[in-house]
Amino acid sequence: MKTTLTVIKADIGAVGGHLKPSEAVLNRVKEYVNLEGGGLVIDSYVSYTGDDIAILMSHQKGVGDSDIHRLAWEAFREGTEIAKEEGLYGAGQDLLKDSFAGNVRGLGPAVAEIEFEERPNEPFLLFAADKTEPGAYNLPLYLAFADPMHCPGLMLSPSMAQGFTFTILDVSYTEGDRVIELNAPEDLYDLAALLRDTHRFVIKSIRSRTTGEECVAVSTTRLHNIAGKYVGKDDPVMIVRVQSQFPATGEVLSPFAIAPYVSGDCRGSHNVAFMPTKVNEPVAWFDGPALVSCLAFCVHNGRLTEPVDVFAHSFWDVIREKATQKTLEIRRQGFVGPAMVGFEELEYGGITERLARLDEKFRVLQPSGSEG
Ligand code: F6R
Ligand code: MG
Ligand code: MG
Numbered sequence: 001m002k003t004t005l006t007v008i009k010a011d012i013g014a015v016g017g018h019l020k021p022s023e024a025v026l027n028r029v030k031e032y033v034n035l036e037g038g039g040l041v042i043d044s045y046v047s048y049t050g051d052d053i054a055i056l057m058s059h060q061k062g063v064g065d066s067d068i069h070r071l072a073w074e075a076f077r078e079g080t081e082i083a084k085e086e087g088l089y090g091a092g093q094d095l096l097k098d099s100f101a102g103n104v105r106g107l108g109p110a111v112a113e114i115e116f117e118e119r120p121n122e123p124f125l126l127f128a129a130d131k132t133e134p135g136a137y138n139l140p141l142y143l144a145f146a147d148p149m150h151c152p153g154l155m156l157s158p159s160m161a162q163g164f165t166f167t168i169l170d171v172s173y174t175e176g177d178r179v180i181e182l183n184a185p186e187d188l189y190d191l192a193a194l195l196r197d198t199h200r201f202v203i204k205s206i207r208s209r210t211t212g213e214e215c216v217a218v219s220t221t222r223l224h225n226i227a228g229k230y231v232g233k234d235d236p237v238m239i240v241r242v243q244s245q246f247p248a249t250g251e252v253l254s255p256f257a258i259a260p261y262v263s264g265d266c267r268g269s270h271n272v273a274f275m276p277t278k279v280n281e282p283v284a285w286f287d288g289p290a291l292v293s294c295l296a297f298c299v300h301n302g303r304l305t306e307p308v309d310v311f312a313h314s315f316w317d318v319i320r321e322k323a324t325q326k327t328l329e330i331r332r333q334g335f336v337g338p339a340m341v342g343f344e345e346l347e348y349g350g351i352t353e354r355l356a357r358l359d360e361k362f363r364v365l366q367p368s369g370s371e372g
Helices: 023-036 066-086 134-146 188-195 223-227 249-258 315-331 350-361
Strands: 003-010 041-049 052-059 110-116 123-130 164-170 179-184 201-208 214-218 237-241 261-264 270-273 291-300
Touching: 003 066, 003 123, 003 237, 023 041, 023 052, 023 066, 041 123, 041 291, 052 066, 052 123, 110 214, 110 237, 123 134, 123 249, 134 164, 134 188, 134 201, 134 214, 134 249, 134 261, 164 188, 179 188, 188 201, 249 291, 270 315
Parallel strands: none
Antiparallel strands: 003 052, 003 110, 041 052, 123 237, 123 291, 164 179, 164 201, 201 214, 214 237, 261 270
16 A cells, blocks of 8 residues: 655745745644644644645645645645634735535645655655745755765665656746646756746656656645735645655755745845744744755654754754845845845735836937937
8 A cells, every 4th residue: 555645735824924835823733733633644744834734644645646745735624713812913814715526635734745656664854934936945855866976875875877858847837737848857957947947947746767766756836826816925845755666865964054045025026045943933034035945754664753853953054044145135136136135025015016117217218420
């Protein structure tokens, strides 16, 4: 029997702005999953990163199962009731539709899931990010699954020698899921050409070319495509199976030490460094910084071990310091050039109206000598 790991996350309201969910909301979500999940999920774990709550569930119902999705949807609805009672900011903000139609895709919450035959030991990582977009994982995944500078296993381990297949989604296409599959190492330059554009081309999944097994699943929701207007960044979650025929935990974590620049932060409109953080941490500065947490588990017969909060280790204090410095440095130039995201990603409507008004005031100068 196969095991499925499903993580569904949503922002259903936060204390003090877009900072963190309240204890009462979290407790209600946990309570609902525990009470109503009996007989459906084998195990679950609820945590938060910034203002987003992630519900991790292990079960045997496969990917896209409507009962599993409904459980998370209803848990978020219950949590939203508490958020409204407490007057939390943005109560229910990611629940963009009123009714559940079999799957949370297209309703607002983000989902990542993988079904697999459990190995005798099955370690995996759950990543959750706040104040950024799914493309924020492009660089760390590229480096962990295609670059021996971060993943020496690619050259040292026979079980990884054939490399990995990346499935990349064009998130700007709204008619359906427009995907391309590229193989590392042969297609490295094609991969790079797409992955550089983190707003448009997003790694959706990765599988081993040695065994054909899927080992990475990323949530690729574009809230903007669902709501038709800016409703916050998409704050992605991701599951990564690790070790043996897949990169080691350390190889997957290695690129996060770069604290790469990603888009998000205040009003989803700025480029800042991606800060690795403990789980259950609020955002702190300029509605950010963009945060990423990582919980490491093993799953056995569907049962989860207790997690290791990977970025809580003191090693990451130095990286947090670096991320702070990188963020402060780019923030010093405010709205100018690469400090703010490009026009396409500036989804607050105000600037469009402002530019349209200014556009009418532009005039084309005549070549010198032809005037007067
Ligand atoms: C970023 C984010 C916040 C808000 C900002 C304004 O993803 O959620 O930076 O964009 O606090 O929020 P509103 O428009 O709700 O006042
Ligand atoms: Mg939010
Ligand atoms: Mg958020």
